[in-house]
Amino acid sequence: AQSVTQLDSQVPVFEEAPVELRCNYSSSVSVYLFWYVQYPNQGLQLLLKYLSGSTLVKGINGFEAEFNKSQTSFHLRKPSVHISDTAEYFCAVRSGGYNKLIFGAGTRLAVHP
Amino acid sequence: DTGVSQDPRHKITKRGQNVTFRCDPISEHNRLYWYRQTLGQGPEFLTYFQNEAQLEKSRLLSDRFSAERPKGSFSTLEIQRTEQGDSAMYLCASSSKGGLAGETQYFGPGTRLLVL
Numbered sequence: 001a002q003s004v005t006q007l008d009s010q011v012p013v014f015e016e017a018p019v020e021l022r023c024n025y026s027s028s029v030s031v032y033l034f035w036y037v038q039y040p041n042q043g044l045q046l047l048l049k050y051l052s053g054s055t056l057v058k059g060i061n062g063f064e065a066e067f068n069k070s071q072t073s074f075h076l077r078k079p080s081v082h083i084s085d086t087a088e089y090f091c092a093v094r095s096g097g098y099n100k101l102i103f104g105a106g107t108r109l110a111v112h113p
Numbered sequence: 114d115t116g117v118s119q120d121p122r123h124k125i126t127k128r129g130q131n132v133t134f135r136c137d138p139i140s141e142h143n144r145l146y147w148y149r150q151t152l153g154q155g156p157e158f159l160t161y162f163q164n165e166a167q168l169e170k171s172r173l174l175s176d177r178f179s180a181e182r183p184k185g186s187f188s189t190l191e192i193q194r195t196e197q198g199d200s201a202m203y204l205c206a207s208s209s210k211g212g213l214a215g216e217t218q219y220f221g222p223g224t225r226l227l228v229l
Contacts, residue, residue: 103155
């Protein structure tokens with residue numbers, strides 16, 4: 001079965017500092033990978049996705065992620081964070097034949113002034 | 114394109130009552146999914162529709178849960194005889210059919226259920 005591990009439950013960082021949120025997945029077949037962001041009391045917003053092609057994918061709000069097949073990782077990065085980036089971030093992998101997503105437990109990014 | 118919408122956004126009910134949630138997917142998306150998210154956790158898959166056909170159900174979906182998508186457009190999720198453990202955020206998502214574009218699920222704002 002496919003699974004997703006987000007290695008950090010919380011990441012505190014100062015404003016304008018770089019950040020990396022780590023995600024590892026397990027799968028024996030080709031995968032599609034996603035990062036979603038969730039603000040308090042809201043649904044999930046798609047940040048970026050890897051479906052095929054270039055392993056470096058760029059998303060909204062200045063985020064990017066790199067698909068590393070050998071390390072089965074899909075880490076999310078931003079070179080300079082803002083207070084408004086404070087939110088919960090979820091890594092997800094497509095599973096099965098019907099597009100079911102398997103999510104990690106989430107990483108809470110807290111940006112401090 | 115107004116995105117995925119869900120109604121109600123919040124629901125408080127007493128244990129033992131029945132509740133029903135509605136999801137309206139992005140127009141022309143033929144795939145629809147329900148997920149449940151408990152506090153501090155990532156969403157967990159509940160069920161999946163392609164058009165009106167329910168093609169996959171999670172073991173999380175006990176006999177008290179039922180989902181329908183009668184005309185292949187909106188969907189409803191009903192919980193009968195609610196229990197306190199049903200308290201969660203219920204998320205709906207939709208995706209288009211076919212190809213890589215169909216791999217991306219777009220989520221609604223969720224319905225937060227509190228069972229007292």
